[in-house]
Amino acid sequence: MRCDRRAHEGAGLLALLSFLVPLTPAAAAAPAVAGPLVMLKLDDLARHGQGPQATVSSRWQRVADFLEGEKIKGSFGMFGESLEGDCPGYVAWLQARVAAGWIELWHHGYYARGLPAAQQADGRKAEYLGGTAADQAAMLTKSLALAKEKVGVDLVAFGPHATAIDGVTYEALEGIPQIRLVWFYGPPPGVRTTKTVVRRLMELEKPLFVPNPDAVREAFEKKGRTLPYIAIQGHPNQWDDARFEDFKKAVLYLRGQGCRFVTPSEFLASPAAGNP
Numbered sequence: 591m592r593c594d595r596r597a598h599e600g601a602g603l604l605a606l607l608s609f610l611v612p613l614t615p616a617a618a619a620a621p622a623v624a625g626p627l628v629m630l631k632l633d634d635l636a637r638h639g640q641g642p643q644a645t646v647s648s649r650w651q652r653v654a655d656f657l658e659g660e661k662i663k664g665s666f667g668m669f670g671e672s673l674e675g676d677c678p679g680y681v682a683w684l685q686a687r688v689a690a691g692w693i694e695l696w697h698h699g700y701y702a703r704g705l706p707a708a709q710q711a712d713g714r715k716a717e718y719l720g721g722t723a724a725d726q727a728a729m730l731t732k733s734l735a736l737a738k739e740k741v742g743v744d745l746v747a748f749g750p751h752a753t754a755i756d757g758v759t760y761e762a763l764e765g766i767p768q769i770r771l772v773w774f775y776g777p778p779p780g781v782r783t784t785k786t787v788v789r790r791l792m793e794l795e796k797p798l799f800v801p802n803p804d805a806v807r808e809a810f811e812k813k814g815r816t817l818p819y820i821a822i823q824g825h826p827n828q829w830d831d832a833r834f835e836d837f838k839k840a841v842l843y844l845r846g847q848g849c850r851f852v853t854p855s856e857f858l859a860s861p862a863a864g865n866p
Contacts, residue, residue, distance in 0.1 A: 625814060625849035627862050629788070629821040630657075630664035630841070631749065631773055635695075636672040636702050643679035649834070653826045656838060658692045663851040667698030667749060670733025673740045684741045694853035696747035697769070700733045704752060716753040727762035734768060747854035749773030757781040771854050773821070786863050794822035794840055801829065803839035810847060818865035819857065820849065 638647040645651070650666075657664045666687070672680065687693040705717045714721035717729055730748070737745050748769045750759075760777040763769055763785055776787040792809045796802040801824060814820065822840075829837060845851070857863055 625847045626817050627819045628844055628849045628851045629857055631821055631823045633667040633825050634827055635666040635668040637677055637680040642676045645679050645683040647827055649827050658690050663692055663853050665694045665696050665854055668695050669702045670700035670736050673736040681740050697733050697745045699751035700729050718750045718755040718759045719753055723758050723761040726759055730766055744768055747771040770858055788821045791817050792820050792822055794824050799825050799828035801833050801837040801840055803836050806840040807843055819862040
């Protein structure tokens with residue numbers, strides 16, 4: 591009986607303390623309901639500067655610092671040609687990002703400035719528009735091989751630079767099992783694919799190159815919790831200080847809504863990947 595009474599008194603004391611002691615800021619801000627998974631699709635990563643020790647621009651560096659500092663997952667779309675030549679500084683930077691575990695690299699095309707005019711023949715308008723499946727497959731595998739050789743990673747996601755893609759691209763992709771996820775641009779009508787096509791269901795930049803936390807908040811409040819996932823696109827090298835601050839606001843807002851940020855590989859392993 592005495593033990594029961596002490597237990598009852600102890601429970602009452604704990605209840606009183608929990609009422610009197612305020613919640614910590616983190617606990618008070620914790621969302622009641624988890625939000626959808628979020629993927630950050632950040633485009634146009636390339637080497638910056640001269641010499642073998644060149645790495646990336648200060649704008650890319652601060653994005654990496656922010657994500658790693660806040661322990662937020664993101665993905666960087668890299669140009670294949672940025673790995674050509676002697677670039678140990680850049681390679682070491684990429685390897686450090688991968689090793690830290692917060693950033694995944696993906697294939698954003700080989701050419702940063704678009705397909706050279708000399709290669710625009712037989713109806714080929716861009717790296718992944720026109721030409722033959724063999725032409726396009728050669729460009730895909732060239733970049734994948736460079737990433738494996740230089741950085742030691744297998745790129746599993748792909749999204750074109752500055753253009754859409756076509757049925758020929760999907761024909762080429764079917765012969766490249768390493769690529770499992772395609773950003774935003776699905777196959778044309780009548781063309782089937784085994785790849786997971788991620789849709790653009792919300793926008794980060796509105797207009798293009800301008801992160802817009804107000805638009806992100808408005809879209810999330812309107813439909814965010816009904817979405818199977820969120821994939822938002824940004825271009826860090828186009829962000830001045832003010833735009834970078836707005837990027838951070840948008841990302842931290844989504845985290846505050848209970849959204850969990852994942853890499854493309856983590857997304858592919860999740861149930862959300864079954865809701866294209």
